[in-house]
Amino acid sequence: MRNRDIEHWDAEDVTAWEAGGKDVAKRNLVWSVFAEHVGFSVWSIWSVMVLFMPTDTFGIDPAGKFFLVAVPTLVGAILRIPYTVATAKFGGRNWTIFSALLLLIPTLLTLYFINQPGTSYTTFLVVAAFAGFGGGNFASSMTNINAFYPQRLKGWALGLNAGGGNIGVPAIQLVGLLVIATLGNGYASLICAIYLVLVALAGVGAALYMDNLRNQKADLSSMLTALKVPQSWAIAFLYIGTFGSFIGYSFAFGQVLQISFKAGGDSTAQAALHAAQIAFIGPLLGSLARPYGGKWADRVGGSRVSMYIFAAMTVAAVVVAVASTLGDRSGGVPSGAAMIALVAGFIALFVLSGIGNGSVTTIIPSVFAAKSKSLDASQEARAAWAQHTSGALIGFVGAVGALGGVAINLVLRSSYASTASATTAFWVFMAFYIACTLVTWAVFLRTPGRRADSDVVVAAESMVLAAEAAPQPFSSVSASSAPRA
Template sequence: MRTLAEERPAVARRRGRRWIEHWEPEDDEFWERAGRRIARRNLLVSILVEHLGFSVWLLWSICATLLVVHHDVGFTSAQLFFLVAVPNAVGSVLRVPYTFAVPKFGGRNFTVISALLLLIPALLLVAAVSNPATPYWAYLLIAATAGVGGGNFASSMTNISFFYPDRTKGLALGLNAAGGNLGASTVQLGVPAIVGAGGLFGLVGASAGGVDLARAGYAWAALAIVGALCAWRFMDNLSVSLAPLRQQIKVVRRKHTWIVSWLYIGTFGSFIGYSAAFPLLISLQFPDVNIASFAFLGALIGSAARPFGGWLSDRLGGARVTFWSFIAMTAGTVVVIAAVNAASWPLFLGSFLFLFVITGLGNGSTFRMIPMIFQRQALLEMAGAGGMDIEAARARGRTEAAAVIGLTSALGALGGFGVVATFGVLELLNDGAVPAGAIATAFMLFLAFYVSCIAMTWWHYTRDTFMIQRAPNLSTAGI
């Protein structure tokens, strides 16, 4: 078996042995000789750390519900929704510096750091639930620190985007994202069983000694240490990922940065927002339903669907898959509204799970669009300027796409905050209650947003006159 040092194509002595200087995934000979193996190893560890990050990010989505049921903290429904929402807001903000951290410090180096940062929210959770006198404002601040888990996604996706060739980038990014997204399901499935509330479809019974939420904090703190050690031992830094901030920040002036961000708010914002709110919505609207048996299902199937969105986009085009995903999300939302108004649990569960599947597909397809859009834009500008350096244009396109992936993920996470906060605001407007009419109103707002996404996808990316399709040396199927 070859050692890690032997399989590494070229190493920079001036930076240290974990830096790879030569990286050309578009070169078939290089890819088959060493690139694929190295990329796969880095992808696997990236998935692990991102998975842990998502778990910590969504930790309060289930802990908030268990606080009320088993700890009698006396928080209102609005307070609980905002307790669940605040990690989304912080995570969305942190995704911006996390995006630029990879080109500054290297993917492997920053993955170690981001994994160790997960210790902060995990151990603060232990401190909060171990003191019965902990006030709401302290809970809110502690929940906010869980946002570091949300930041992981941006740095992880930015890093992995450099490892894979364009022809397989959709599937690679889809697998990386799906592995992370599954963390939302893992924490919602695992926490009830770990803390003594029962779960796993009755395989684990409730503890006779009561619920101890501190166990969840200790468990994920230990896992964070494992993730950091794996990143330190098995990952690599790529010199090609390094870029000055001024080169990356140029993407904020690109029109397509904001268009794809709008679309990702619709897909990922819905996924993470629904994942965070799902347990509370079940407990408030259907109090007789066992939350531990159902809360994790949405995040699970949504995460599993994501790589299929990337895979389909590699074959059919990301814009086409995204366009039909939003049409399906619109239809699914109409059924959710009907289920809420009818107070039908089977219809509510079925339609909500359908939404999770479609958001997962849309997450994968939207992210697949980004590398192709910015590659084409770079080539089109090169042709317009009379230049002939195609490789330089491709390199610029990859750098800009990596920055856009991070910024888009930040705005998508902010959309998740908006989803959960909408439920909390409606609770406040209804004097401490969350009636079915208010929940239906929230989904009507989301429905209107999906319609805008349909229109924007068609106008900018699926019309035959879309200008980026005129870029040379790239087929139109990629977008």
């Protein structure tokens, strides 16, 4: 087997890139997407399992189920910090193998305990927490792919990597739908068995086809350096609104639908089936939209696209809130029109959050590309600094963004517990999107005025567009030393 360690990698060297570097990057991207895809599926496995857990059998009410699916979201968010560092420390290939095979633990635990209705709620919380392993995969995968691709292609590459991973959410929901529709809601263990095979395939594929970049760096010192840049905190806040919305709604949408269908007169089994038939659509469309958010941002500018998206998400949240309010006024039973509006508004939120995921992510490397210009260093050293700090920040931003998913499920839980409705939660979400719109404008798009640094992202994105038109190669990797597929 050939050596899987690449000692020197410079994606900005156009000659080396065309001589074989792009083929190496593409191969690593494919398997990174697959491993992250399986990770997202395992991370969201309990959003499907709760559809197989009738309240009268398992004794867990809707508020309890919202908290149950929030636990893996929280664990996954916390793990994104060490996962970011691990990729550079152990190598992208090595860490992908390990983190993929680690998913066997939550999958096996879920396989066993989902067949034990008498299990305590605390035990279910612990088992669900292990599913958080899948949430950490995003940070390590994004940091790794960020190192493989040049600045001019990062938006598309990172969007494709993240979008392919995000599709893991609707994928496992589709598997759940297939099982419920064909076998009934007593065969949840079959879903776990299918994913045991996919987890093993992800680990083997990473071992055979991925590479380690030995000059990659994304340690805690790089992360601390990145956090000293004020715009980093604004980006993290915005990512709560995009990725936090995507993952939070992905975990909660099925439950919201199941509660609504049951209020409309469906039996428990019918409500689960009807919810499963719709729940996967939003995450699927949101995942597919993510790469195009990155591509659009590459051409127009991440900050400008993000502001448009948050404004649109505000409108979509109003639609969902109004539809839910109409259902409340009819005794908790939504009319056909209100139900259609609720579903349409939710799907719009998924699509918009997917586009926003891509656009917000592309702001990160552009900020540090602009910041590096102020360093008293060679062009090569500035490029390395921008690469390391942006890679480290991706993990931090991903962790903070995932906490938004926890917040969504907790707000929904509180809303249902206090009012037996999600309406209050939807109005809260709307207010948050307004805040995100204002932050995007104030930090990244407002006329600089006296603050010389306030327009750094706009300047950075202009540099990216200029580089796209006339790329300037760096010299650390020669054409003859370009790694080949």
